Every structure is written in C-alpha cells, then in structure tokens.
Amino acid sequence: MSPDSSSFTFVSPSPSILVVTADDTPMPLAGVGSVITPHLSLPNVYLIPKLKLNLASVGQLYDFGDYLVMFSGFFCCVQDLQS
Numbered sequence: 808m809s810p811d812s813s814s815f816t817f818v819s820p821s822p823s824i825l826v827v828t829a830d831d832t833p834m835p836l837a838g839v840g841s842v843i844t845p846h847l848s849l850p851n852v853y854l855i856p857k858l859k860l861n862l863a864s865v866g867q868l869y870d871f872g873d874y875l876v877m878f879s880g881f882f883c884c885v886q887d888l889q890s
Contacts, residue, residue: 808826808852808853808854808855808858808861808862808863809842809852809853809854809855809858809861809862810854810855810856810857810858810859810860810861811861812837812854812856814842814844814861815838815840815841815842815852815854816840816841816842816843817840817841818837818838818839818840818854819838819839819840820837820838821836821837821838821839823835824836826853826855834855834857834858835855835856835857836853836854836855837854837855837856838853838854839851839852839853839854840852840854846885846886846887847874847885847887849863849871850871863885868885872887872889873887873888873889874886874887874888875888
C-alpha cells in the first residue's frame with residue numbers, strides 16, 4: 808500500500824472500497840497498480856492517499872517472488888534474489 812501516486816507506473820481505478828487499518832481507521836482505496844523501483848517490481852499495490860507511509864506485506868513479498876527479507880532492530884531489507 809502506498810499514498811504516493813507518483814511511485815506507480817499505472818493505476819487502475821477501483822470501486823468504492825474502504826481499507827481498515829490496524830487501529831480501525833477506514834481509508835478509501837483510490838486504485839490498484841504496479842510500483843517499480845530500481846530494486847523491486849511489485850504488482851497489485853493499493854493506492855491509498857490517506858496513508859502516511861508505504862506499507863508492504865512480508866507474506867505477499869514471499870508469495871510473489873524470489874525475495875529475501877531481513878529484519879534488524881533498526882531496519883528491514885528486501886532483496887531480489889534474481890539480481
């Protein structure tokens with residue numbers, strides 16, 4: 808999920824769907840699209856303008872591709888094992 812529409816290569820508008828956050832705040836889904844960075848290519852990313860941060864699902868990263876996800880006390884690193 809991302810609030811930044813400029814990070815999407817394309818966005819398909821979605822019907823009026825609300826995404827409910829962990830603190831029970833409903834936020835409207837503006838669309839679904841792909842985000843491509845120099846290091847990752849992610850399909851089916853939700854565009855939610857009211858979010859304050861980008862959010863990634865570790866489970867979806869695992870299901871989608873060949874990624875290594877590492878956590879420390881200070882950061883999270885996602886590496887594409889194909890590059």
